[in-house]
Amino acid sequence: MGLPVSLILTAVGAILAFAVHQDPNPSVDIDVVGWVLMLVGLLGLLLSLLLWERLGPGQFGWHRGYTAAPPPGPDYPPRRRTIVEEEAPPPGAPPPGPPPP
Secondary structure (H helix, E strand, O other), X not given: OXXXXXXXXXXXHHHHHHOOOOOOOOOOOHHHHHHHHHHHHHHHHHHHHXXXXXXXXXXXXXXXXXXXXXXXXXXXXXXXXXXXXXXXXXXXXXXXXXXXO
């Protein structure tokens, strides 16, 4: 259960517990259903927040899309850098023409 579902359950539970009035002697007590939904929503919210980093993105093979470089220090080897330099055409050479037919 994620954050949106937890918030929706909490909101629906609060509406049922505080805003809905019912007839006397109902077969199902709407106030109790509202309180149960609010408790389940709050429990789901807490679990989602506590377990997000442990079971969140990256747990099942997909990642957030960023790659953090390791901080520089004595424990890490120096990073390798690749520099690509393109050669400019010599001056006076004819510009490349259209491709042959």
